[in-house]
Amino acid sequence: MPVLPVxxxxxxxxxxxxxxxxxxxxxxxxASNEPSxxxxxxxxxxxxVLAGLLGALIYLIARRPQRKAQYGR
Structure with a gap:
């Protein structure tokens, strides 16, 4: 069995x-840290959920740092 494909x-x-x-x-x-x-x-x-990995990446870049600075979580 070739090693490279494995x-x-x-x-x-x-x-x-x-x-x-x-x-x-x-x-x-x-779901747990975003203010309601x-x-x-x-x-x-x-x-x-709808945008998948792209949506998760957008959330990480756009919202998470802003929320951490604003709410500390």
Whole structure:
């Protein structure tokens, strides 16, 4: 059995698991730490769920630092 295809599949699998873990982390972070003022929490959860990894990345870059500075969490 050639080693290279197995290695590539293993690395791709680990990368995929990491991306899924990142998506879940952002979803849980938004659901548990985002303040419930207005519809912000619901909108961010919808962005993360519907846009997938791109939505999680947008949340990480756009909202999370702002929320940490504003609310300290």
């Amino acid at each position: 290695l590539v599949i293993g690395i791709a699998g680990l990368f995929s698991v990491g991306l899924i873990a990142f998506w879940i982390w952002m979803l849980v972070d938004c 003022t207005g519809n912000d929490k619901l909108i961010w959860i919808l962005v993360i």
